[in-house]
Amino acid sequence: MAKQERAVRTRNALIQSAAELFTKDGFEAVSLSMISSRAGVSNGALHFHFPSKAALSAAVRDAAARRFGRITSAERPPPQYGGSLQSLVDTSHALLQGLRHDVVLRAGFDLGDGARDAGRGGDLHERWHAWVEDAVVRAAHEGLLSDVAPRDLVATVVGATVGFAALGEYDVRWLSHTTLTRFWSLLLPRIASAPALRGVVAAGRRAEAS
Amino acid sequence: MAKQERAVRTRNALIQSAAELFTKDGFEAVSLSMISSRAGVSNGALHFHFPSKAALSAAVRDAAARRFGRITSAERPPPQYGGSLQSLVDTSHALLQGLRHDVVLRAGFDLGDGARDAGRGGDLHERWHAWVEDAVVRAAHEGLLSDVAPRDLVATVVGATVGFAALGEYDVRWLSHTTLTRFWSLLLPRIASAPALRGVVAAGRRAEAS
Numbered sequence: 001m002a003k004q005e006r007a008v009r010t011r012n013a014l015i016q017s018a019a020e021l022f023t024k025d026g027f028e029a030v031s032l033s034m035i036s037s038r039a040g041v042s043n044g045a046l047h048f049h050f051p052s053k054a055a056l057s058a059a060v061r062d063a064a065a066r067r068f069g070r071i072t073s074a075e076r077p078p079p080q081y082g083g084s085l086q087s088l089v090d091t092s093h094a095l096l097q098g099l100r101h102d103v104v105l106r107a108g109f110d111l112g113d114g115a116r117d118a119g120r121g122g123d124l125h126e127r128w129h130a131w132v133e134d135a136v137v138r139a140a141h142e143g144l145l146s147d148v149a150p151r152d153l154v155a156t157v158v159g160a161t162v163g164f165a166a167l168g169e170y171d172v173r174w175l176s177h178t179t180l181t182r183f184w185s186l187l188l189p190r191i192a193s194a195p196a197l198r199g200v201v202a203a204g205r206r207a208e209a210s
Numbered sequence: 211m212a213k214q215e216r217a218v219r220t221r222n223a224l225i226q227s228a229a230e231l232f233t234k235d236g237f238e239a240v241s242l243s244m245i246s247s248r249a250g251v252s253n254g255a256l257h258f259h260f261p262s263k264a265a266l267s268a269a270v271r272d273a274a275a276r277r278f279g280r281i282t283s284a285e286r287p288p289p290q291y292g293g294s295l296q297s298l299v300d301t302s303h304a305l306l307q308g309l310r311h312d313v314v315l316r317a318g319f320d321l322g323d324g325a326r327d328a329g330r331g332g333d334l335h336e337r338w339h340a341w342v343e344d345a346v347v348r349a350a351h352e353g354l355l356s357d358v359a360p361r362d363l364v365a366t367v368v369g370a371t372v373g374f375a376a377l378g379e380y381d382v383r384w385l386s387h388t389t390l391t392r393f394w395s396l397l398l399p400r401i402a403s404a405p406a407l408r409g410v411v412a413a414g415r416r417a418e419a420s
Contacts, residue, residue, distance in 0.1 A: 159389075161373065166376040174369070
């Protein structure tokens with residue numbers, strides 16, 4: 001293995017271990033030596049990559065932001081397959097599945113006390129809020145919405161998805177595909193225009209059962 | 211002031227200060243002397259009331275549980291005024307207003323890392339979940355619901371309210387009367403039976419603007 005490749009692997013292992021410990025024990029309670037030990041890396045190697053816990057926390061945040069960016073930049077289906085409304089459904093499913101399976105994304109999205117102190121969490125919530133707003137505006141322009149007030153829809157989607165994420169920290173079933181499908185099954189007949197309702201799938205078009 | 215009354219006041223001041231510091235700085239980061247200092251009480255007096263941080267944390271949790279119990283035991287309006295469906299709307303408003311203005315309730319409902327470690331938070335979420343389930347079952351028996359699946363409604367209401375509470379830790383507007391009224395305005399036309407829809411008020415029947 002080339003030296004550079006090994007350095008990248010070490011760095012990623014440290015980010016992964018830091019994310020695991022931050023979400024499990026809270027930012028404040030975790031020490032750098034706990035992180036290096038979990039990653040199977042020496043303290044010296046950790047300090048070579050990250051001079052401080054704040055630097056490591058920033059790296060977790062950046063990695064989470066990149067993963068969030070990938071989830072929210074998936075291609076939108078064409079209008080006859082639900083367009084921006086289906087994209088909103090699909091992306092919310094992808095986000096909750098990501099939070100379920102990817103501890104780095106979870107650490108970046110986390111609402112915990114430590115997250116607030118370290119400046120994590122809030123950023124991704126604001127980006128998610130902005131993304132949902134854009135999707136709702138696009139869906140309205142595409143004629144996919146009934147006569148609901150866009151702001152009511154934005155508040156409801158952001159509130160419910162963030163709530164499922166928060167509850168998922170206690171009980172992973174809140175992050176299941178089933179729970180979010182329940183939400184969209186309830187909501188879609190209210191928010192989708194008649195033609196859109198025929199095309200949009202509450203379970204998501206990229207869905208896998210979970 | 212009688213000796214006993216003074217003791218009750220001191221105890222309440224310690225619970226209030228502990229709740230303020232737990233939600234602001236996280237459970238782990240707060241020391242007993244920070245709490246006694248904020249409450250304007252000597253360390254000796256604190257130890258007289260609470261032998262440990264765990265005991266004080268339990269007292270915060272108990273106080274929050276009592277306040278939660280009062281919010282969820284308000285009298286239900288008669289069926290012509292929306293019955294159990296209006297009760298669900300009103301109680302969700304009362305809960306978010308409580309979380310906005312009452313730091314003890316907020317500390318008990320908090321989803322932070324420290325809360326998880328200390329065993330707080332989760333309990334009240336489960337009680338809220340159970341309460342919403344009961345309200346939905348009652349509303350269905352009273353003929354107030356359309357043909358929605360009760361489980362879909364429960365997941366949506368619990369998810370959205372917990373999400374507003376979690377987001378409210380970053381931006382208090384998520385706990386506003388306006389935000390929750392948006393949610394119910396969107397949802398009610400979907401979930402209420404035709405006669406119920408005429409009687410139920412999305413803004414709540416005990417509402418004050420905020």
